[in-house]
Amino acid sequence: NFSAQLRGVGAGIPQKVITNKDLEKIVDTTDEWIYTRTGIKERRVIDQELGTDLAVTAALQALNDAGIKAEQLTHIICATCTPDTYCPNNACIIAQKLNIKGQTALDINAGCSGFIYGLELVNALVSTNPNAVVLLVAVEILSLRSNWEDRTTCVLFGDGSGAGVFTHKDSKIGEKKGFANLIGLKLNSDGDLGQLLTIKGGGSAYPYKLNDKVGKEYFLEMEGREVFKHAVRSMTSICEELLTQMNLTGNDIDLFISHQANMRIIEAVGKQMNFSQEKIFSNVEKYGNTSAASIPIALKEAKEKKLIKENQKILLTTFGAGFTWGTALFQT
Numbered sequence: 186n187f188s189a190q191l192r193g194v195g196a197g198i199p200q201k202v203i204t205n206k207d208l209e210k211i212v213d214t215t216d217e218w219i220y221t222r223t224g225i226k227e228r229r230v231i232d233q234e235l236g237t238d239l240a241v242t243a244a245l246q247a248l249n250d251a252g253i254k255a256e257q258l259t260h261i262i263c264a265t266c267t268p269d270t271y272c273p274n275n276a277c278i279i280a281q282k283l284n285i286k287g288q289t290a291l292d293i294n295a296g297c298s299g300f301i302y303g304l305e306l307v308n309a310l311v312s313t314n315p316n317a318v319v320l321l322v323a324v325e326i327l328s329l330r331s332n333w334e335d336r337t338t339c340v341l342f343g344d345g346s347g348a349g350v351f352t353h354k355d356s357k358i359g360e361k362k363g364f365a366n367l368i369g370l371k372l373n374s375d376g377d378l379g380q381l382l383t384i385k386g387g388g389s390a391y392p393y394k395l396n397d398k399v400g401k402e403y404f405l406e407m408e409g410r411e412v413f414k415h416a417v418r419s420m421t422s423i424c425e426e427l428l429t430q431m432n433l434t435g436n437d438i439d440l441f442i443s444h445q446a447n448m449r450i451i452e453a454v455g456k457q458m459n460f461s462q463e464k465i466f467s468n469v470e471k472y473g474n475t476s477a478a479s480i481p482i483a484l485k486e487a488k489e490k491k492l493i494k495e496n497q498k499i500l501l502t503t504f505g506a507g508f509t510w511g512t513a514l515f516q517t
């Protein structure tokens with residue numbers, strides 16, 4: 186039972202670029218190693234700005250794309266595992282920076298799967314309240330949670346934000362029509378595998394005392410090879426399950442947007458799903474892995490490049506810390 190419609194998309198990308206060549210000066214790595222193993226050439230990182238500043242840029246673009254005003258929002262959901270502060274939540278800070286108040290404002294954390302997980306909440310909200318106007322904005326600042334002494338992880342991540350504005354598909358609010366209806370969604374999780382990808386420090390299981398030195402558990406830690414295998418397996422099987430359930434096959438999909446973690450993961454899933462190259466969108470080369478923000482940033486760029494057209498089926502899929510994973514299908 187799906188009623189959510191995507192009305193507009195936007196992105197907030199920091200200006201500062203760190204290339205693979207720059208990383209050669211920081212850790213024992215090479216541009217060639219990073220590019221052939223991951224498909225990443227450069228990533229963006231914050232300089233003066235905060236995550237919520239990027240989120241506000243993404244939100245304003247998405248609102249503009251939708252022809253909807255910030256004051257018309259009823260709900261703000263921020264997907265992040267790297268908020269500005271634990272309290273207040275990012276959603277309230279974003280509302281304050283958008284100069285609005287009164288909305289339901291909450292953060293969700295499902296690692297890299299935050300945006301796709303958020304779609305279930307969005308759909309439930311607009312189904313029970315057809316007047317709801319929901320901003321789902323994902324933002325991650327992984328540059329401050331990367332261990333810049335660990336070459337196996339620090340080369341992979343970047344900062345960024347992506348946003349979508351959603352209403353009920355029959356809503357008449359706003360100046361423009363929506364462009365994609367949510368028609369399928371499947372989510373999954375497995376906490377048994379959680380220790381393969383963590384940011385522990387600061388949580389109450391790993392408390393810091395005043396004047397403590399920050400240890401490496403403060404930063405992202407990952408068993409890359411294991412995560413790789415699970416990511417490919419889980420995204421492929423959940424996409425297959427959703428398509429089978431909907432009596433569709435890979436041939437029915439016009440555009441495939443996976444979480445942008447690593448080109449080899451994207452290609453491996455695309456290959457197992459039998460998607461031709463033209464159907465697979467990727468921008469991991471420019472931004473690295475921006476966690477929950479990667480899918481809405483990709484959606485915004487695909488729309489800008491006019492790859493999103495009328496009467497298409499767009500399949501999204503994600504995998505992240507938890508582990509969490511999922512897939513969503515949109516019809517334009």
Ligand code: ACO
Binds near residue numbers: 215222341411412413
């Ligand atoms: N530069 C040079 N050498 C490196 C680097 C680096 N940056 N990182 C690792 N190496 C070395 C390793 O030390 C190892 O050397 P050794 O054989 O002497 O021990 C060698 O390269 C091979 O290491 P592997 O880890 O086996 O390399 P692999 O080909 O598996 O690639 C990578 C590593 C890129 C991390 C890969 O496992 C991967 O992409 N995993 C998925 C990670 C990911 O995207 N996670 C996020 C998904 S979920 C989410 O977004 C939260």
